Amino acid sequence: MPLFELKSEIALEWVPLVEETLGLLEDGRLMVLEDKPSARAWIAGYFERREEAQEAWQRVLAALDPGISTPIPEVRELADQDWRDSYKAHFHAWKFGRLHWVPIWERDTHVLPPGDAVIWLDPGLAFGTGNHETTRLCCERLATYVEERERSAPLASGPRPERVLDVGCGSGILALSAARLGFQHVEGFDNDPEAVHVSLENAALNGLDGVVPFFAADLVTGLAGREVDLLMANIQADVLMAFARELVGAVAPGGRLVLSGILSIELETVRRAFSARVPTWPVATRTLGEWSDLVLDRPAN
Numbered sequence: 001m002p003l004f005e006l007k008s009e010i011a012l013e014w015v016p017l018v019e020e021t022l023g024l025l026e027d028g029r030l031m032v033l034e035d036k037p038s039a040r041a042w043i044a045g046y047f048e049r050r051e052e053a054q055e056a057w058q059r060v061l062a063a064l065d066p067g068i069s070t071p072i073p074e075v076r077e078l079a080d081q082d083w084r085d086s087y088k089a090h091f092h093a094w095k096f097g098r099l100h101w102v103p104i105w106e107r108d109t110h111v112l113p114p115g116d117a118v119i120w121l122d123p124g125l126a127f128g129t130g131n132h133e134t135t136r137l138c139c140e141r142l143a144t145y146v147e148e149r150e151r152s153a154p155l156a157s158g159p160r161p162e163r164v165l166d167v168g169c170g171s172g173i174l175a176l177s178a179a180r181l182g183f184q185h186v187e188g189f190d191n192d193p194e195a196v197h198v199s200l201e202n203a204a205l206n207g208l209d210g211v212v213p214f215f216a217a218d219l220v221t222g223l224a225g226r227e228v229d230l231l232m233a234n235i236q237a238d239v240l241m242a243f244a245r246e247l248v249g250a251v252a253p254g255g256r257l258v259l260s261g262i263l264s265i266e267l268e269t270v271r272r273a274f275s276a277r278v279p280t281w282p283v284a285t286r287t288l289g290e291w292s293d294l295v296l297d298r299p300a301n
Contacts, residue, residue, distance in 0.1 A: 008073035097143035159184035172199025
Protein backbone atom coordinates (compact mmCIF):
# COMPACT_ATOMS: atom_id res chain seq x y z
CA MET A 1 0.00 0.00 0.00
CA PRO A 2 1.47 3.41 -0.90
CA LEU A 3 1.97 6.05 1.76
CA PHE A 4 1.87 9.81 1.45
CA GLU A 5 4.51 11.99 3.07
CA LEU A 6 3.64 15.52 4.18
CA LYS A 7 6.60 17.80 4.82
CA SER A 8 6.94 21.53 5.57
CA GLU A 9 10.21 23.12 6.71
CA ILE A 10 10.29 25.24 9.88
CA ALA A 11 12.99 27.30 11.57
CA LEU A 12 14.94 25.48 14.29
CA GLU A 13 13.91 28.08 16.85
CA TRP A 14 10.28 26.97 16.48
CA VAL A 15 10.93 23.26 17.08
CA PRO A 16 9.98 23.13 20.81
CA LEU A 17 6.76 25.10 20.32
CA VAL A 18 5.76 23.07 17.25
CA GLU A 19 6.43 19.79 19.07
CA GLU A 20 4.25 20.92 21.95
CA THR A 21 1.48 21.90 19.52
CA LEU A 22 1.63 18.55 17.71
CA GLY A 23 1.44 16.81 21.07
CA LEU A 24 -1.80 18.61 21.82
CA LEU A 25 -3.25 17.41 18.51
CA GLU A 26 -2.61 13.80 19.64
CA ASP A 27 -2.10 12.60 16.07
CA GLY A 28 0.67 10.01 16.13
CA ARG A 29 1.19 10.40 12.39
CA LEU A 30 2.57 13.93 12.82
CA MET A 31 6.03 14.74 14.15
CA VAL A 32 8.97 17.08 13.87
CA LEU A 33 12.03 15.81 12.01
CA GLU A 34 15.22 17.59 12.93
CA ASP A 35 18.55 17.24 11.14
CA LYS A 36 21.09 18.82 13.48
CA PRO A 37 24.13 18.63 11.14
CA SER A 38 22.34 20.75 8.52
CA ALA A 39 20.46 22.85 11.15
CA ARG A 40 17.13 22.16 9.42
CA ALA A 41 13.75 20.92 10.71
CA TRP A 42 10.39 19.95 9.23
CA ILE A 43 6.85 19.22 10.27
CA ALA A 44 6.27 15.78 8.78
CA GLY A 45 3.51 13.20 8.63
CA TYR A 46 2.81 9.89 6.95
CA PHE A 47 -0.69 8.95 5.79
CA GLU A 48 -2.47 6.25 3.84
CA ARG A 49 -4.40 8.75 1.72
CA ARG A 50 -3.50 12.14 0.28
CA GLU A 51 -6.77 13.55 1.60
CA GLU A 52 -5.82 12.55 5.15
CA ALA A 53 -2.54 14.43 4.81
CA GLN A 54 -4.32 17.56 3.62
CA GLU A 55 -6.90 17.38 6.41
CA ALA A 56 -4.16 16.91 9.00
CA TRP A 57 -2.32 19.96 7.67
CA GLN A 58 -5.41 22.12 8.13
CA ARG A 59 -5.57 21.00 11.77
CA VAL A 60 -1.90 21.88 12.19
CA LEU A 61 -2.42 25.36 10.74
CA ALA A 62 -5.39 25.98 13.01
CA ALA A 63 -3.39 24.97 16.10
CA LEU A 64 -0.04 26.64 15.40
CA ASP A 65 0.92 30.05 16.74
CA PRO A 66 0.21 32.57 13.93
CA GLY A 67 3.78 33.84 14.18
CA ILE A 68 5.25 30.54 13.02
CA SER A 69 6.08 30.59 9.32
CA THR A 70 5.09 27.36 7.59
CA PRO A 71 5.44 26.99 3.81
CA ILE A 72 2.78 25.09 1.91
CA PRO A 73 3.77 21.48 2.52
CA GLU A 74 4.84 19.05 -0.14
CA VAL A 75 2.67 15.95 -0.21
CA ARG A 76 4.19 13.12 -2.20
CA GLU A 77 3.47 9.45 -2.64
CA LEU A 78 6.14 7.13 -1.28
CA ALA A 79 6.94 3.68 -2.51
CA ASP A 80 7.79 1.16 0.21
CA GLN A 81 11.52 1.72 -0.23
CA ASP A 82 11.13 5.49 -0.15
CA TRP A 83 9.18 5.15 3.10
CA ARG A 84 11.91 3.12 4.70
CA ASP A 85 14.70 5.36 3.41
CA SER A 86 12.97 8.51 4.65
CA TYR A 87 13.22 7.13 8.17
CA LYS A 88 16.77 5.84 7.83
CA ALA A 89 17.95 9.39 7.31
CA HIS A 90 16.68 10.45 10.74
CA PHE A 91 16.86 7.44 13.07
CA HIS A 92 20.14 5.95 14.22
CA ALA A 93 21.33 3.42 16.78
CA TRP A 94 22.39 4.74 20.18
CA LYS A 95 23.22 3.30 23.60
CA PHE A 96 23.45 4.23 27.24
CA GLY A 97 24.92 1.95 29.85
CA ARG A 98 24.42 -1.59 28.65
CA LEU A 99 21.20 -1.02 26.70
CA HIS A 100 21.17 -0.31 22.97
CA TRP A 101 18.30 1.14 20.94
CA VAL A 102 18.75 0.06 17.33
CA PRO A 103 16.69 0.49 14.12
CA ILE A 104 15.37 -2.83 12.90
CA TRP A 105 17.18 -2.47 9.56
CA GLU A 106 20.50 -2.69 11.45
CA ARG A 107 19.62 -6.00 13.08
CA ASP A 108 22.02 -7.97 10.86
CA THR A 109 24.94 -5.58 11.28
CA HIS A 110 24.73 -4.18 14.81
CA VAL A 111 27.37 -5.71 17.12
CA LEU A 112 26.09 -6.24 20.65
CA PRO A 113 28.85 -6.58 23.30
CA PRO A 114 28.56 -9.52 25.72
CA GLY A 115 26.22 -8.73 28.60
CA ASP A 116 24.50 -5.86 26.79
CA ALA A 117 20.82 -5.78 25.81
CA VAL A 118 19.00 -4.33 22.82
CA ILE A 119 15.61 -2.92 21.90
CA TRP A 120 14.87 -3.13 18.16
CA LEU A 121 12.92 -0.16 16.86
CA ASP A 122 10.82 0.24 13.74
CA PRO A 123 9.89 3.88 13.17
CA GLY A 124 7.35 2.65 10.67
CA LEU A 125 5.39 1.38 13.65
CA ALA A 126 5.90 4.32 15.99
CA PHE A 127 7.82 7.53 16.33
CA GLY A 128 9.06 6.96 19.90
CA THR A 129 12.57 5.80 19.08
CA GLY A 130 14.67 7.58 21.66
CA ASN A 131 16.10 9.98 19.10
CA HIS A 132 14.07 12.78 20.68
CA GLU A 133 15.63 14.41 23.73
CA THR A 134 12.62 13.84 26.01
CA THR A 135 12.61 10.09 25.37
CA ARG A 136 16.38 9.87 25.62
CA LEU A 137 16.36 11.59 28.99
CA CYS A 138 13.92 8.97 30.31
CA CYS A 139 15.87 6.07 28.79
CA GLU A 140 19.08 7.29 30.38
CA ARG A 141 17.37 7.74 33.75
CA LEU A 142 16.10 4.16 33.48
CA ALA A 143 19.57 2.81 32.79
CA THR A 144 21.02 4.88 35.63
CA TYR A 145 18.33 3.58 38.01
CA VAL A 146 19.37 0.01 37.20
CA GLU A 147 23.04 0.80 37.81
CA GLU A 148 22.24 2.39 41.17
CA ARG A 149 20.11 -0.55 42.28
CA GLU A 150 22.76 -3.07 41.20
CA ARG A 151 25.36 -1.26 43.28
CA SER A 152 23.15 -1.01 46.37
CA ALA A 153 21.44 -4.41 46.17
CA PRO A 154 23.11 -6.67 43.59
CA LEU A 155 21.12 -9.66 42.38
CA ALA A 156 22.78 -13.04 42.08
CA SER A 157 20.40 -13.99 39.27
CA GLY A 158 16.79 -13.70 38.18
CA PRO A 159 14.51 -10.78 37.35
CA ARG A 160 14.60 -7.44 39.10
CA PRO A 161 11.79 -7.16 41.68
CA GLU A 162 11.11 -3.42 41.40
CA ARG A 163 7.78 -2.35 39.91
CA VAL A 164 7.97 -0.05 36.87
CA LEU A 165 5.16 1.97 35.27
CA ASP A 166 5.37 3.82 31.93
CA VAL A 167 2.74 6.60 31.99
CA GLY A 168 1.71 7.84 28.55
CA CYS A 169 3.58 4.92 26.98
CA GLY A 170 3.38 6.13 23.35
CA SER A 171 5.45 3.57 21.44
CA GLY A 172 6.16 1.53 24.58
CA ILE A 173 9.90 2.16 24.38
CA LEU A 174 10.35 2.91 28.09
CA ALA A 175 8.35 -0.05 29.36
CA LEU A 176 9.99 -2.43 26.88
CA SER A 177 13.43 -1.11 27.78
CA ALA A 178 12.69 -1.80 31.45
CA ALA A 179 11.61 -5.34 30.62
CA ARG A 180 14.78 -5.88 28.58
CA LEU A 181 16.86 -4.70 31.55
CA GLY A 182 15.36 -7.46 33.67
CA PHE A 183 12.43 -5.89 35.50
CA GLN A 184 9.72 -8.49 36.07
CA HIS A 185 6.82 -6.18 36.96
CA VAL A 186 6.44 -3.60 34.18
CA GLU A 187 3.26 -2.00 32.86
CA GLY A 188 2.43 0.85 30.51
CA PHE A 189 -0.69 2.80 29.65
CA ASP A 190 -1.79 5.62 27.38
CA ASN A 191 -5.05 7.49 26.86
CA ASP A 192 -4.77 6.79 23.12
CA PRO A 193 -5.80 3.22 22.20
CA GLU A 194 -3.68 3.47 19.05
CA ALA A 195 -0.59 4.05 21.19
CA VAL A 196 -1.42 0.88 23.12
CA HIS A 197 -1.72 -0.99 19.83
CA VAL A 198 1.66 0.34 18.67
CA SER A 199 3.25 -0.61 22.00
CA LEU A 200 2.00 -4.17 21.57
CA GLU A 201 3.41 -4.26 18.04
CA ASN A 202 6.80 -3.12 19.32
CA ALA A 203 6.64 -5.74 22.07
CA ALA A 204 6.16 -8.41 19.42
CA LEU A 205 9.04 -6.98 17.39
CA ASN A 206 11.30 -7.56 20.41
CA GLY A 207 9.99 -10.97 21.42
CA LEU A 208 8.30 -9.46 24.48
CA ASP A 209 4.71 -10.45 23.65
CA GLY A 210 2.75 -10.84 26.85
CA VAL A 211 5.68 -9.75 29.03
CA VAL A 212 4.54 -6.14 29.48
CA PRO A 213 0.81 -5.41 29.92
CA PHE A 214 -0.21 -2.28 28.01
CA PHE A 215 -3.66 -0.79 28.54
CA ALA A 216 -5.72 2.28 27.68
CA ALA A 217 -6.38 4.69 30.56
CA ASP A 218 -6.20 8.34 31.51
CA LEU A 219 -3.94 9.61 34.28
CA VAL A 220 -6.63 9.35 36.94
CA THR A 221 -7.80 5.81 36.24
CA GLY A 222 -4.38 4.56 35.18
CA LEU A 223 -2.70 5.65 38.42
CA ALA A 224 -5.55 4.89 40.84
CA GLY A 225 -4.55 2.36 43.47
CA ARG A 226 -1.02 1.93 42.11
CA GLU A 227 2.24 2.22 44.01
CA VAL A 228 5.42 1.53 42.04
CA ASP A 229 9.17 1.80 42.55
CA LEU A 230 9.90 3.60 39.29
CA LEU A 231 7.31 5.75 37.56
CA MET A 232 8.25 7.37 34.22
CA ALA A 233 6.02 9.98 32.59
CA ASN A 234 7.14 11.60 29.33
CA ILE A 235 4.23 14.03 28.93
CA GLN A 236 4.03 17.76 28.32
CA ALA A 237 4.64 20.05 31.29
CA ASP A 238 1.13 21.43 31.79
CA VAL A 239 -0.33 17.93 32.01
CA LEU A 240 2.35 16.83 34.48
CA MET A 241 1.53 19.75 36.76
CA ALA A 242 -2.22 19.27 36.45
CA PHE A 243 -1.87 15.67 37.66
CA ALA A 244 0.97 16.15 40.16
CA ARG A 245 -1.12 14.72 42.99
CA GLU A 246 -1.86 11.52 41.12
CA LEU A 247 1.75 11.11 39.94
CA VAL A 248 3.43 11.50 43.32
CA GLY A 249 0.71 9.39 44.93
CA ALA A 250 1.67 6.41 42.78
CA VAL A 251 5.31 6.32 43.93
CA ALA A 252 6.14 3.78 46.63
CA PRO A 253 8.34 4.64 49.65
CA GLY A 254 11.94 4.63 48.41
CA GLY A 255 10.71 4.94 44.84
CA ARG A 256 11.54 7.35 42.04
CA LEU A 257 9.44 9.62 39.81
CA VAL A 258 10.95 10.52 36.43
CA LEU A 259 9.24 13.34 34.53
CA SER A 260 10.10 14.43 31.01
CA GLY A 261 8.51 16.36 28.14
CA ILE A 262 9.53 19.60 29.88
CA LEU A 263 10.99 22.51 27.95
CA SER A 264 14.01 23.94 29.74
CA ILE A 265 12.23 27.29 30.06
CA GLU A 266 9.40 25.47 31.90
CA LEU A 267 11.61 23.52 34.28
CA GLU A 268 11.53 25.86 37.27
CA THR A 269 7.75 26.15 37.08
CA VAL A 270 7.37 22.36 37.05
CA ARG A 271 9.93 21.96 39.81
CA ARG A 272 8.07 24.41 42.05
CA ALA A 273 4.74 22.69 41.39
CA PHE A 274 6.05 19.30 42.48
CA SER A 275 8.30 20.50 45.31
CA ALA A 276 5.34 22.36 46.80
CA ARG A 277 3.44 19.09 46.95
CA VAL A 278 6.32 16.89 48.19
CA PRO A 279 8.86 19.30 49.76
CA THR A 280 10.91 16.54 51.42
CA TRP A 281 11.61 14.64 48.20
CA PRO A 282 15.13 15.24 46.82
CA VAL A 283 15.11 16.64 43.28
CA ALA A 284 17.52 16.24 40.35
CA THR A 285 17.38 17.54 36.78
CA ARG A 286 19.23 17.17 33.50
CA THR A 287 19.03 19.18 30.30
CA LEU A 288 19.47 17.87 26.77
CA GLY A 289 19.13 20.41 24.00
CA GLU A 290 16.07 22.52 24.77
CA TRP A 291 14.47 19.88 26.99
CA SER A 292 14.85 18.94 30.65
CA ASP A 293 13.73 16.21 33.01
CA LEU A 294 12.80 16.29 36.66
CA VAL A 295 13.51 13.40 39.01
CA LEU A 296 12.06 13.14 42.51
CA ASP A 297 12.97 10.45 45.02
CA ARG A 298 10.44 9.54 47.68
CA PRO A 299 12.16 8.91 51.04
CA ALA A 300 11.99 5.32 52.20
CA ASN A 301 10.53 6.32 55.57
